[in-house]
Amino acid sequence: MSGTASPPHPLRDATFSRKGRRSQAAGPSNPYEPAGFSAALQSVGAILLAILWILPLLFCVWAAFHAIEDTTRFSLAAPWTLENFRRAWEAAPFARYFLNTFVLVTMILAGQLVLCTLAAYAFARFAFVGREIAFALVLAQLMIMPDVLLVENYRTMSRLGLIDTIPGIALPYIASAFGIFLLRQTFRTIPRELDDAARVEGASAVQILLRVYVPLAKPIYIAYGLVSVSFHWNNFLWPLIVTNSVEARPLTVGLQIFSSGDQGVDWSIICAATLMTSAPLLVAFLLFQRQFVQSFIRAGIR
Amino acid sequence: MTTRYRETLIGWGLLAPAMILLVAFTHWPALASLIESFTSTARPRRPSRFVGLDNYEQILADPVFWRALGNNLIYAAGTIPLSIGIAMLMALWINDRIPGRTFARVAYFTPTVLPMIAVANIWLFFFTPQYGLLEQVTGAFGLPSHNWLGSPDTALAAVTIVAIWKEAGFFMIFYLAALQAIPPVLAEAANLEGASRWTFFRRVQFPLLMPTTLFVLINAVINAFRMIDQIFVMTRGGPDNATTLVLYYIYQTGFSFWDTSYAAALTVVLLAILGLAAAIQYGVLERRVHYR
Numbered sequence: 001m002s003g004t005a006s007p008p009h010p011l012r013d014a015t016f017s018r019k020g021r022r023s024q025a026a027g028p029s030n031p032y033e034p035a036g037f038s039a040a041l042q043s044v045g046a047i048l049l050a051i052l053w054i055l056p057l058l059f060c061v062w063a064a065f066h067a068i069e070d071t072t073r074f075s076l077a078a079p080w081t082l083e084n085f086r087r088a089w090e091a092a093p094f095a096r097y098f099l100n101t102f103v104l105v106t107m108i109l110a111g112q113l114v115l116c117t118l119a120a121y122a123f124a125r126f127a128f129v130g131r132e133i134a135f136a137l138v139l140a141q142l143m144i145m146p147d148v149l150l151v152e153n154y155r156t157m158s159r160l161g162l163i164d165t166i167p168g169i170a171l172p173y174i175a176s177a178f179g180i181f182l183l184r185q186t187f188r189t190i191p192r193e194l195d196d197a198a199r200v201e202g203a204s205a206v207q208i209l210l211r212v213y214v215p216l217a218k219p220i221y222i223a224y225g226l227v228s229v230s231f232h233w234n235n236f237l238w239p240l241i242v243t244n245s246v247e248a249r250p251l252t253v254g255l256q257i258f259s260s261g262d263q264g265v266d267w268s269i270i271c272a273a274t275l276m277t278s279a280p281l282l283v284a285f286l287l288f289q290r291q292f293v294q295s296f297i298r299a300g301i302r
Numbered sequence: 303m304t305t306r307y308r309e310t311l312i313g314w315g316l317l318a319p320a321m322i323l324l325v326a327f328t329h330w331p332a333l334a335s336l337i338e339s340f341t342s343t344a345r346p347r348r349p350s351r352f353v354g355l356d357n358y359e360q361i362l363a364d365p366v367f368w369r370a371l372g373n374n375l376i377y378a379a380g381t382i383p384l385s386i387g388i389a390m391l392m393a394l395w396i397n398d399r400i401p402g403r404t405f406a407r408v409a410y411f412t413p414t415v416l417p418m419i420a421v422a423n424i425w426l427f428f429f430t431p432q433y434g435l436l437e438q439v440t441g442a443f444g445l446p447s448h449n450w451l452g453s454p455d456t457a458l459a460a461v462t463i464v465a466i467w468k469e470a471g472f473f474m475i476f477y478l479a480a481l482q483a484i485p486p487v488l489a490e491a492a493n494l495e496g497a498s499r500w501t502f503f504r505r506v507q508f509p510l511l512m513p514t515t516l517f518v519l520i521n522a523v524i525n526a527f528r529m530i531d532q533i534f535v536m537t538r539g540g541p542d543n544a545t546t547l548v549l550y551y552i553y554q555t556g557f558s559f560w561d562t563s564y565a566a567a568l569t570v571v572l573l574a575i576l577g578l579a580a581a582i583q584y585g586v587l588e589r590r591v592h593y594r
Contacts, residue, residue: 004587031399032502043400049392050402050409053467057412060424060437097333108513111544117322127306128313134321141328142578148549148572149526151556151565152331152338175323205312234417236531237549241557252419256534267427274420283505285415292415 064271084272088258091269093246093278098255104166104239104250105232109225112173119175120183121209125195141177147237154241164248169239175230179224186220187213221296231242233281251277307325332573339567343560352561357567367568370564371545373458377547378526380462386518390511392470394503410471418468422535425464426451429536454544457537461545464532469525473518480514481507509572516583523579527572548572 034042064085070078088094122128123135124161146153153172154163161170190213197210214221243249249257255277259270275282285292328553337358344350348394360514361367392410413421428435429450450456492502530550533539537555538548546554549572556565 023489030489031397032499034400038402039398042395042398043402046392046395046400046406047402049395050406053411053471054412054426055426056421056435056467057416059428063427094343115320115323118316118573122313122316126309126313126316127308128317130310131313134317137321137329138324141324143576144328144332144573145528146327146331148568148576149328149335151551151562152334153327155334155562156326156331163565165590172325172327175320175327177324180320193394205316221573233421234415236417236534237525237553241553242320246351249457250529252417253416255423256419258456259535267430269422274423278416281415281417282412285412289411293407293411293478298557 004188036168057176060271063268064275066264066268068268084268085276086268088273088276089252092254092258092273094251094254094273096246097249097251097277100166100248101250102253104169105229107166108170108173108232111170112176112179112228113221113225115175116179116183117209119180120187121213123184124187125192138177138180141175142181146172150238150241153170153238157242163242164244165242165247168242169248169250172238178230178252182220182224183217186217190216194262226295228294230281319324330460335566335569335573338563339570343563348461353563357564361567361571365481366543366546366551367402367548370546370548371523373543373545374527376458377462377465378435378523380459381465381469381526381529382522385466385473385522386515388466388470389518390471390477390515391594392474393481394507397478397481410474412471413468414472416468418531421468422532423465425460425532426536428580429460443544452541453539455542457544461532464536465525465529468480468529468532469522473522476518477511480511484510520580520583524576527576548575 033039056079065080066078067083115260119138119274120152123131123138157163157168157171160168162171184276194212194216195208201212234252238255239250240253240256243253246254253275306345340351340352340354341350344452366378366380378426390404396406431437431447431449431452435449441447448456450460466563488506489502492506497505527547529550530547531551533545533547533550537545539550548568552565552568555561
């Protein structure tokens with residue numbers, strides 16, 4: 001690296017990054033990292049896009065916490081109120097919808113964890129006859145999600161007598177190809193020596209799975225759990241078709257029925273209901289956003 | 303040989319519960335749709351019977367289907383490149399240590415954790431004539447009022463924007479992860495060679511991001527045919543079928559008109575489209591991806 005005569009910017013940055021790394025060991029730095037004016041410009045661009053991105057949400061928050069006559073009058077003097085939330089809560093059985101969604105999400109996740117773990121273990125560690133074909137059959141579901149096969153799945157559910165029940169919503173999602181694939185990839189990275197050691201001590205296949213594989217894959221389970229919960233909390237089309245009563249309906253379907261009411265519900269109340277239904281995930285995300293993002297990355301990359 | 307036998311027994315035993323559900327809710331319904339597509343829908347006085355390719359002939363002659371397919375291709379052509387492009391830009395921006403990056407990351411990713419149905423309500427409000435935020439802005443500039451969701455010219459664009467808004471932050475995190483996995487040595491080497499930032503992006507970062515781009519692209523293509531929740535809230539396929547997409551049309555045919563055989567034939571067409579898309583992506587693009 002020569003002196004200061006050559007093009008100043010990149011070189012100066014490079015020198016900085018070297019020093020920086022030596023002194024604070026804060027991860028790798030990049031000579032292309034912008035500095036000075038270009039950093040400011042990039043920062044302004046990123047922040048403007050960010051504001052644009054959450055503007056609709058901010059608008060909704062404003063409307064939800066203000067009386068209808070202040071909805072589009074953006075004045076700091078406008079009084080804040082929780083009235084819209086109270087009225088939304090009373091206008092539809094949201095408590096029941098929350099309970100239904102909670103039961104649904106728990107049921108799906110529990111089923112997925114058990115079934116996907118067993119299947120992933122089979123794919124990762126057993127050279128059984130027909131493994132390649134079976135794996136191809138699993139991967140097919142990555143492309144053909146159950147949502148696409150509405151009509152036939154509805155027929156199956158009515159044959160099983162599961163229309164308008166929470167298990168009826170959950171069942172098509174429990175054998176998740178995504179979960180099987182993710183866990184298989186993880187299990188394959190676990191050294192076979194650990195397996196063999198446990199087997200020598202007389203552990204059975206299931207014991208090895210529970211004592212060796214599952215504990216080592218814990219971060220992946222957490223990542224998958226977050227992805228699964230947020231997907232099924234938000235899922236709409238299949239639950240809409242399968243349910244037709246308050247007893248089984250999840251939040252998303254309840255919200256849609258509430259906000260498309262023909263009596264003309266006002267905007268502030270719809271916004272309040274919208275925020276209410278998204279609140280648990282939104283609050284969890286804002287509190288644990290770093291872990292959330294990490295989990296989504298982990299679940300997607302393998 | 304006996305170990306092989308034992309492995310097969312245990313392997314299938316572990317796999318069985320998941321496989322039964324997979325077959326029951328993915329493979330069987332796909333096959334059943336194909337079989338049913340060759341029959342007529344049972345009506346009170348006319349039981350279902352074999353009709354050969356009648357349903358497919360009906361599809362070919364169905365203007366609403368062609369409208370839905372056309373809309374869906376426009377929707378795909380809008381959502382796929384824009385959501386991926388914006389995602390890449392977001393990731394490149396906030397990968398650098400610039401002021402405000404935490405705020406930007408949260409803002410970009412927030413739409414991903416919100417239910418689409420809730421998000422659609424927010425956007426419905428945004429696009430509403432007179433009251434909506436968009437009208438407030440255009441009104442401030444003295445532009446005439448426009449019913450964005452009520453006009454066939456702009457309704458499809460409006461639901462496309464919502465999809466892009468929802469997806470871009472999700473794709474961004476995959477790019478962010480991939481960018482952070484690029485060894486810093488490469489940046490130092492490129493810098494020593496005197497490469498500009500743009501050259502470094504074009505020659506080093508972009509090629510190394512190709513596996514991620516393929517992964518994101520597959521997701522984006524599936525979503526372009528699957529993500530229709532916002533249509534239920536914002537337009538219900540209207541005005542005049544301007545926002546009817548293929549899956550929404552299947553839903554209408556199956557659950558509003560109760561013509562299940564025709565819906566089955568439409569489902570087969572959708573499965574064929576998805577299969578074709580998968581074949582193109584794995585066959586053609588896979589070869590052009592630079593793996594490390």
